[in-house]
Amino acid sequence: MTTISDPAAQTGQAAKTGQPAQTGQPRPTAEPAQSAQPSQPGLSTIEDAPATSTGGRARTLAWLITKRLGSALLVLWIAVTLTFLAVHIAPGDTVSLLLGENRDDPIARAQVISRWGLDQPIWSQYLTYLGRIPSGDLGVSYTLRRPVAELLAQGAAPTLILTFAATVTSLLIALVATLINTAPVRGLRAATSGIQLVVLSLPPFWLAILLLTVVSFGWGWFSIVDQNSWQALVLPTLALAIPMGFYLTQVLSDGVFRAIEQPFAVTARSRGLGPAAVRYRHAFRHAALPAVHLVGLSVGGLLGGAVIVEQIFGRPGLGQLAVSAVTVKDVPLILGVTLVSTAAFIAASTVVDLIGIVLDPRLRRTQGAPA
Amino acid sequence: MSNRSRVVALLTAAALTLTLAACGSKGSDQDNPAGEAGKPVEGGTLYWAIETQLQTVNPHLNGQDKAVPVLRNAFDSYLYLNEKGEYEPWLAESYQVSEDGLKHTLVLRDGITFSDGEALTADASKANFDKILSETYGSSTPGGLRYLDSINKIDDRTLEFTLTKPDALFSQYLASAGATPLSPASLKLDQTVLESGGPELAGVGPFVITSYTPNTELTFKKRDDYAWAPESVAKGQKAAHLDSVVVRTFPEGATRTGALQQGQVQVSSDIQPLDVPVFEDQKGFQYIRTYVAGTPYALYLNVSKPPLDDVRVRQAFILGSDLDAIIESVYQGAYDRAWAPVSVRGPWADKSLEGWSATDIDKANELLDQAGWTERDADGIRVKDGQTLTVRTVTEAPFVRESREQVNLAISAALKENVGIDYKYEIVDMGSGTERVAANEYEGFDNSYGGADPAAGLDLLYHSDPARGFIARGKFKDPKVDELIDAGRFSTNLDDRLKAYTEFQKYVTEEKFYVLPIYQTQDSVAATDKVKNVFIDAKGQPFGAYTIWLVP
Numbered sequence: 001m002t003t004i005s006d007p008a009a010q011t012g013q014a015a016k017t018g019q020p021a022q023t024g025q026p027r028p029t030a031e032p033a034q035s036a037q038p039s040q041p042g043l044s045t046i047e048d049a050p051a052t053s054t055g056g057r058a059r060t061l062a063w064l065i066t067k068r069l070g071s072a073l074l075v076l077w078i079a080v081t082l083t084f085l086a087v088h089i090a091p092g093d094t095v096s097l098l099l100g101e102n103r104d105d106p107i108a109r110a111q112v113i114s115r116w117g118l119d120q121p122i123w124s125q126y127l128t129y130l131g132r133i134p135s136g137d138l139g140v141s142y143t144l145r146r147p148v149a150e151l152l153a154q155g156a157a158p159t160l161i162l163t164f165a166a167t168v169t170s171l172l173i174a175l176v177a178t179l180i181n182t183a184p185v186r187g188l189r190a191a192t193s194g195i196q197l198v199v200l201s202l203p204p205f206w207l208a209i210l211l212l213t214v215v216s217f218g219w220g221w222f223s224i225v226d227q228n229s230w231q232a233l234v235l236p237t238l239a240l241a242i243p244m245g246f247y248l249t250q251v252l253s254d255g256v257f258r259a260i261e262q263p264f265a266v267t268a269r270s271r272g273l274g275p276a277a278v279r280y281r282h283a284f285r286h287a288a289l290p291a292v293h294l295v296g297l298s299v300g301g302l303l304g305g306a307v308i309v310e311q312i313f314g315r316p317g318l319g320q321l322a323v324s325a326v327t328v329k330d331v332p333l334i335l336g337v338t339l340v341s342t343a344a345f346i347a348a349s350t351v352v353d354l355i356g357i358v359l360d361p362r363l364r365r366t367q368g369a370p371a
Numbered sequence: 372m373s374n375r376s377r378v379v380a381l382l383t384a385a386a387l388t389l390t391l392a393a394c395g396s397k398g399s400d401q402d403n404p405a406g407e408a409g410k411p412v413e414g415g416t417l418y419w420a421i422e423t424q425l426q427t428v429n430p431h432l433n434g435q436d437k438a439v440p441v442l443r444n445a446f447d448s449y450l451y452l453n454e455k456g457e458y459e460p461w462l463a464e465s466y467q468v469s470e471d472g473l474k475h476t477l478v479l480r481d482g483i484t485f486s487d488g489e490a491l492t493a494d495a496s497k498a499n500f501d502k503i504l505s506e507t508y509g510s511s512t513p514g515g516l517r518y519l520d521s522i523n524k525i526d527d528r529t530l531e532f533t534l535t536k537p538d539a540l541f542s543q544y545l546a547s548a549g550a551t552p553l554s555p556a557s558l559k560l561d562q563t564v565l566e567s568g569g570p571e572l573a574g575v576g577p578f579v580i581t582s583y584t585p586n587t588e589l590t591f592k593k594r595d596d597y598a599w600a601p602e603s604v605a606k607g608q609k610a611a612h613l614d615s616v617v618v619r620t621f622p623e624g625a626t627r628t629g630a631l632q633q634g635q636v637q638v639s640s641d642i643q644p645l646d647v648p649v650f651e652d653q654k655g656f657q658y659i660r661t662y663v664a665g666t667p668y669a670l671y672l673n674v675s676k677p678p679l680d681d682v683r684v685r686q687a688f689i690l691g692s693d694l695d696a697i698i699e700s701v702y703q704g705a706y707d708r709a710w711a712p713v714s715v716r717g718p719w720a721d722k723s724l725e726g727w728s729a730t731d732i733d734k735a736n737e738l739l740d741q742a743g744w745t746e747r748d749a750d751g752i753r754v755k756d757g758q759t760l761t762v763r764t765v766t767e768a769p770f771v772r773e774s775r776e777q778v779n780l781a782i783s784a785a786l787k788e789n790v791g792i793d794y795k796y797e798i799v800d801m802g803s804g805t806e807r808v809a810a811n812e813y814e815g816f817d818n819s820y821g822g823a824d825p826a827a828g829l830d831l832l833y834h835s836d837p838a839r840g841f842i843a844r845g846k847f848k849d850p851k852v853d854e855l856i857d858a859g860r861f862s863t864n865l866d867d868r869l870k871a872y873t874e875f876q877k878y879v880t881e882e883k884f885y886v887l888p889i890y891q892t893q894d895s896v897a898a899t900d901k902v903k904n905v906f907i908d909a910k911g912q913p914f915g916a917y918t919i920w921l922v923p
Contacts, residue, residue, distance in 0.1 A: 034712035083507075090803060091800035091803060092800040092801050092802050093801050093805065095798075095804030096767075096801035096802060096804070096805055097655070097769070097801050100434075100769075102840040102841060103801065103805065103842075104805065104839070104842055106838075107512075107838075111506070140563055143426045143427070144426065144427060144567055144585050144586075145426075145427050145429075145432070145563060145566040145567040146563055146567040146585070147563055151585060154584070155585075190724075209623075209625060210625060212625075212629060213625065213629055216629065216630075216633065216635075217630070217632055217633045219631030220633055223633075223635045224626075224630065224635065225617075225619060225630060225635040225636055226420050227584065227587060227588055274782045293548070311622055311623060312623050312626060313626065314420075314582045314587060314619055314620060314621035314622065314626055315585065315587065316585075318590065320424075320586045320587060321585070321586065323622075324424050324586050327769070362664070
């Protein structure tokens with residue numbers, strides 16, 4: 001929801017900036033996996049960047065950063081607003097949920113309402129909330145009664161560690177699996193894609209419970225109890241990384257197979273490169289671009305997955321906070337979690353854009369650097 | 372008047388041992404199987420898994436039943452309520468109540484200190500009461516302080532409380548975790564720090580909180596200088612045996628079970644019924660099931676409107692529900708049938724009520740015929756004057772647990788087949804529940820209420836005073852019910868109270884058919900066999916980790 005789908009953005013870019021399409025290297029953007037990928041906010045702004053002179057590069061960069069920041073703020077605002085609306089539209093009454101057994105006690109109700117300002121009109125609550133954000137005041141959690149900013153600071157670290165570990169692990173899984181997958185062995189691909197399909201169709205919570213039950217409780221490895229130990233990180237990471245890794249494997253393998261069939265591969269072979277060199281030096285690089293973008297997008301998915309995984313493994317973190325906040329409609333905490341996870345998503349997609357520029361020289365040129 | 376004071380239940384240590392030896396309630400309800408003799412082992416860290424995510428760890432404000440065993444580790448109370456319903460000394464070395472029940476004099480035990488070194492004095496104690504009663508702290512005044520008029524400091528260790536009514540819930544409040552004193556310095560902390568609690572708060576318990584990760588973990592360290600546990604718990608013990616305790620929240624039942632099986636934790640609360648066979652009577656483990664005090668899970672019938680305003684229809688509903696068979700088939704022995712409208716934990720339940728609502732389908736049908744529900748529609752549901760005999764229980768989603776939906780669906784099937792009543796179990800969200808109640812669009816309300824003393828639950832569930840019967844959704848408005856509840860609550864004489872409650876229980880069940888008690892609510896704890904001396908208190912919950920030691 002944070003970006004607008006624009007599958008043609010990248011191909012469009014190259015054309016607009018007058019780059020001649022590189023002979024024999026059609027962009028992999030036409031692939032199905034790629035077309036499902038929304039454009040990155042930064043990428044779509046690049047084409048608007050003025051200036052091509054060297055002196056203009058600094059200005060270009062400043063402009064880019066400003067635009068990137070602007071769109072980030074816009075995305076954050078939309079996310080908070082939609083969440084605010086969703087929480088208020090969803091059934092359930094905060095006061096009753098907070099009071100539980102005492103929900104029909106008129107005095108207690110009045111106290112809760114005045115304490116948290118719930119007698120204010122919704123729009124006024126919304127504006128008050130927005131108005132306080134710039135000063136870092138995200139309100140106080142109704143249930144945990146701590147400043148939300150403090151809770152988020154405490155909860156963000158374990159979730160980001162988990163998400164980061166899962167991202168790295170899923171990339172490793174994807175690389176290794178693609179190497180195996182694309183090895184020129186007859187029948188291998190059919191076998192491995194069968195395994196991939198099985199793993200991909202496992203519901204994430206089921207995989208988490210399976211890992212927990214078999215590995216931690218069955219074999220006694222990786223105790224989950226000491227929340228700060230590395231052991232407690234292993235299984236939650238795998239629970240998130242395995243489905244993600246196999247998903248990436250599919251995209252990466254498809255890309256490699258497609259690239260090998262392209263004319264440039266034949267050209268490379270005719271220059272005397274061996275099949276392995278073509279595969280690993282050229283085809284992988286081509287296939288990596290959509291995969292990298294997919295990683296950026298999947299950070300959102302990983303944050304969502306962290307909700308389930310944290311719950312099952314009893315890990316601290318944003319997911320844990322989100323679940324408990326949603327069950328009692330703890331509005332300030334829900335909005336706080338939304339802000340942090342949206343920000344993390346934006347940060348991840350920015351990093352991915354930068355990596356994309358490193359991987360694909362054409363993107364660098366679109367920024368105005370002379371070829 | 373104060374010359375003729377009466378000491379309420381200050382028992383000698385010798386008598387207490389007897390009390391505890393005889394504290395089993397009933398049948399499968401074992402109390403302290405882990406309390407076997409053996410020499411305590413000092414030291415070690417205990418990992419304890421629980422299901423509940425604690426909302427705050429400020430004991431004044433928490434209010435979650437399941438949080439009490441956790442918070443008990445760091446927060447003591449003035450009095451200790453024993454299995455007989457009597458109060459024993461704890462932070463108070465003596466507690467006297469005047470003949471009319473209006474003056475309560477509490478003398479603090481000498482030498483008690485908060486974990487920050489401050490002494491527990493009358494001033495410190497009074498500062499806590501003032502804080503708890505202040506409007507800006509927490510969200511509601513505890514029910515037990517409702518009739519508190521004034522607090523006077525008599526001397527450095529003595530406080531005198533004046534009540535406007537001889538309220539039994541006041542003493543009960545003094546025995547609750549919510550009444551625990553915090554150090555004067557803690558009370559002056561920033562509001563958010565104080566209200567959310569954590570290592571910053573200094574209390575008087577056997578452990579101190581060393582770290583707090585919301586929703587996930589709370590760790591405790593032993594206090595070496597602790598020496599004031601209630602005698603019937605401590606039995607001579609001073610400081611805790613364990614060096615530290617780590618309480619971990621695992622919301623998933625399978626995770627708690629697995630972690631305990633593997634020994635990653637040594638104790639787990641809230642064992643799911645399905646997982647009981649993993650620990651019960653298994654080598655290497657112990658399983659402790661205890662009924663909890665309060666009111667059982669029960670169905671309250673809305674008598675303010677047809678069809679349940681007719682006592683014959685209520686009786687037929689109750690006799691035709693075939694509940695015994697349903698409880699047996701849904702829970703397979705993991706939960707037990709409740710008969711009395713008050714929990715069998717503690718001295719309060721009228722045990723003579725067993726079997727009062729035994730299934731009698733013929734009689735139920737006869738009653739409904741007499742009441743004029745003689746026609747039947749195409750589905751076999753009884754009809755009168757064009758109205759079908761429909762009973763809707765409206766319940767709020769957060770309270771649907773312990774397979775309650777299955778139980779109610781089974782009741783629905785039984786009632787339809789046996790007597791032609793169309794029974795519906797409607798699960799709604801919290802806001803809609805309140806609206807349905809306001810519109811009087813329901814015929815039944817299901818609830819279970821925990822509490823060491825039944826007075827709190829009975830007020831809430833039955834009393835016609837809107838300021839007391841917040842969830843009295845049966846709308847009984849019955850002067851006799853109010854009178855008996857008042858007689859039970861506004862007396863500090865245990866015998867008088869028991870008498871009132873016995874009469875009350877007979878009245879609302881076999882005489883008026885206001886309520887159908889369904890199953891006995893319970894707590895369950897499983898532990899490895901290395902865990903010794905788990906102590907279960909009068910409420911049916913573990914008394915924290917204070918008494919526990921770990922054998923290597």
